[in-house]
Amino acid sequence: MRTxxxxxxxxxxxxxARREREFMALTPWERLALYLREITRNPPTREERGEAKGNFIIWKRADGVRG
Known part of the structure; x- marks a missing residue:
């Protein structure tokens, strides 16, 4: 029987360690895309957000990118 x-x-x-190796094997663009996809699926709580900490914040526009 196979697992x-x-x-x-x-x-x-x-x-x-495995997850870090897999992540670091991605290109920088793949890492950014993965981060943005995951942050959309599981947004941070208000306490985890950077507003109160003065952190750099990336906002995703609802209407997408205009060309």
């Missing part, structure tokens, strides 16, 4: 390749049995440290 599903999407299922992994690893420690948290192993998982974090």
């Amino acid at each position: 599903d390749p999407r299922i992994r049995f690893e420690t948290k440290e192993e998982s974090n």
